[in-house]
Amino acid sequence: MDAALLPNRFQSWFASRGWSPRVHQLQLIDQLAQGHSTLLIAPTGAGKTLAGFLPSLVELEARGKRKPGQAGNGIHTLYISPLKALAVDIARNLEAPVSEMGLPVRLETRTGDTPSHKRQRQKLNPPDILLTTPEQIALLLSDPASAKLFASLKTVILDELHAMVTSKRGDLLALGLARLRRLSPGLRTVGLSATVAAPDDLRAYLVEQSETETRSLSHLVEVSGGAQPDISILNSEERLPWSGHSSRYAIGDMYRLIKEHNVSLLFVNTRSQAEMVFQELWRINDETLPIALHHGSLDVGQRRKVEAAMASGALRAVVATSSLDMGIDWGDIDLVINIGAPKGASRLAQRIGRANHRMDEPSKAILVPANRFEVLECQAALAASKRGEQDTPPLRKGALDVLAQHILGLACSDPLDAVVTFEEITSSETYRHLDWETFEKVLDFVATGGYALKTYEQYAKLRKGKDGLWRIAHPKIAQQYRLNVGTIVEAPMLKVRLVRSKADGRRTPVGRGGRLLGEIEEYFIEQMSQGDTFLFGGEVLRFEGMRESEAYVSRAKTDNPMIPSYMGGKFPLSTYLAESVRTMLATPSSWPALPDQVRDWLEIQRDKSVLPEKNGLLVETFPRANKHYMVCYPFEGRLAHQTLGMLLTKRLERLGARPMGFVANDYALSVWGLGDLSLLFSSGRISLDQVFEEDILGDDLDAWLAESSLMKRTFRNCAVIAGLIERRHPGQEKTGRQVTVSSDLIYDVLRAHEPDHILLKATWNDAAEGLLDISRLGELLARIRGRITHTALPHVSPLAVPILLEIGKEPVYGEAMDMLLEEAAEELVLEAME
């Protein structure tokens, strides 16, 4: 690649730094100069961000300084990042080359924190480069002046694209891009991404799609991946636990590793794990090494402090959840310890990328499996990493609630022509498959709620004029839209405030609030009684009570909190890793790579029961303590297993097997009950083929979903995003007596009276893809058809031990709600009779 693509000013800047431009940086300049949208895939430390900005900087340099009195040029380049902190960080980093080269470039950020006078000024006098987030793009596009604002836009840079496209924010952004392309024809997009499984998905996302079946792709610049990372699995002398996620057995090993390295980053999967590991490390921290904790529930101020300390090199280790997964540079980390299973090969690769930002040196990582199954999973992830294989999820189909929000936004900016808008929307890869009928339904929903009963015409938010264009009925509608924009619906959170304990025997009411410790999910607190203890912010707290939107806690004197696991294993096992684990189990020749304890475990399983086949399903049944257990091993992740467990219990109940409950983890599922399952299956009275028949995804599923609180939560999110109910804003909490409309009630009414409503469809789509993992469950049922092996055992098998140990730790499902009430009421009767 020819360095002449770089103007002199740039060449001498590179030279003054002792650098030379990298090939991919020049390639990107070349591609954009030819008008090509381009995806850049590069590992961390490859100068990806600078590569993204160089083409714009070169063009802006050529444009020269604006003369006094000359009109502004409008925004030349938009940079969109998934995190506002990242946008701010990048702006800061970019200012150095701009000022050092003396480029006539003004760059500014715009996030939710930008003061309104500055936002106003940005509209009147836009900067050359604006660094912002998908939500801000949506807001800008809803402004009547948006056409003018973006008329001269040349480039859009999308950072961390692989992360953005996996959520509804990616949908919102896809719709925003489609509009931007219409406002500024010839617009080029630059996607910056980590390595992904299907780069073509991202390439398609970046460009306009036409109606033809073949999809258009952007150009691609790929930087092959630096030095091979140095990954190993912790070889602990300690006994490997059968189940659980705590990794407590390896605390000593982790502490030793921290001591041996300069700065370590310890990644965990859940916040409760983070709390536990942090506390345990400090318990043995004889040298009082500076070890910190970072997760999304902690107070923002505290998180910023940790980040600053990390960047300045004041820390030796940070225990973090995925809140630290992305983006910002954390300084020189020389070791990543991944605690628990990585859940996905690509996820692991991205985490490891946090260590060592110089791409030519290998990153060092150590995996710490928390239990025996996780050893297998870590082994599979390690193998995937060696082969450089990826398992990022495929591109999602655009969500309908996001579409509804977007349509309202478009109408706020400009009268809207339905046909033109439909074409614009379906020109994005994400919404390419949207059909006209669904689009009309969504439009109707935005206008009047989309109900078959047409009683709201008089209150319509959008009205179709004589010219056939849709307009908002009132300026207030635009205000409403602005308050509701965005796709992140936070779970209702409570502030956690420290007070003095009631347990001290003082009779005064719970003292006035002390320090704020952070925030915690409302549903977690809901399950607690006064006096319950839990880990939060690295200390054991005692729950004292609730006051308005705050949970009052005191410091507990115990070391052993009753940690109810909040936020269980957040990410389900990836399909790719699941398959590798199944292969490993079915291939004893691969076992020598495993630790002795694990190998013994599998060998005993082979002797006492059978090993699961790669593409089949092993079902074991055995009696235990007056109950009969069935354990099966689908390896499809906990979400799919939970759904399957719910459906299996319903079906077994109908077949007379009297099931009582079930428990699921990432690898296995266990159902137990009163009926002799061994006998029922082996005598053929119940056929396993029938139990696992694919039609289980039909009526049973519908019946269960009707009552499922999971669907109600999903519905609430859809209803907020689609603008059916208003977002709750901080400081505007409902005062107890003002009873607001609960989304659960709306859900019930809607299901009863208009089951085909577009919002119920959106809810179903969300649940099927996310929380229920229906598609994965469907694939499982198809895969195992005719390949189910049943083994009746006298007692529990080695492989079944982990899942049985989860009973009591994980939520058990099965009882109907009314039954709970009944039992509680009967208990009361007993109490009275004693």
Next chain:
Amino acid sequence: MTALTSHLRKYSAAPVCHDIQVNGQLVGLHDSGVLWWPDESTLIVADLHLEKGSSFARRGIMLPPYDTGATLEKLAGVMDAFDPARVICLGDSFHDADGSDRLPAPYRAMLTTLQLGREWIWVTGNHDPVAPVRLCGETVDETKIGPLTFRHEPIEKIGSEETAGEVCGHLHPAARVRRFGRSIRRSCFITDGTRLVLPAFGALTGGLNVTHSAYSMIFRRRQFSVFMLGNDRLFPFTASRLVGD
């Protein structure tokens, strides 16, 4: 009225009530959330909040327009089962003062049919402080029949003369119990034997937990019972068993 048949079937047998005494009067609590006073052949229902959906729609929040229909159908089912001589609506029968004016014709007809041959009393509430338009029935701020007084909002006093025998709505009581680490929340009746608060009957009405401070103005701490609405039966609990939200 074919839409009613499902409810007719549900309540076609003699309705089973949970009998309690309020200020010495025998009254029956029903799992639909209505109160039945057999001696007076009177059915009492609170907080219908009819036309709540359209009330929100006026402000651009397009709640499903089925709430009025759902509420009236449920009410019709209950009426058919009890066949009361008198009905008392305990206020907030309409979600706003214009609600009765907006009532769509089919629902107006339905409501009128329910009123046929019965004494009908609309107690005013904070949401509907005025008499409904183009509908039968007498509108009062409160009414006293025998030892019972029917009003919308409970008087915020405990143990006084005027609150004995008070039957009211307004608060939308709901209770939560916990068991096996799971909790369940339902609308409920709440009473201390001298006064009674009914659950809200309307389809889109939420509930306010009985542990909220609003209730401490009308019941002594922990000296009350609730009757939670279950499917086809009520679940009684004493205050000490309940948890907050």
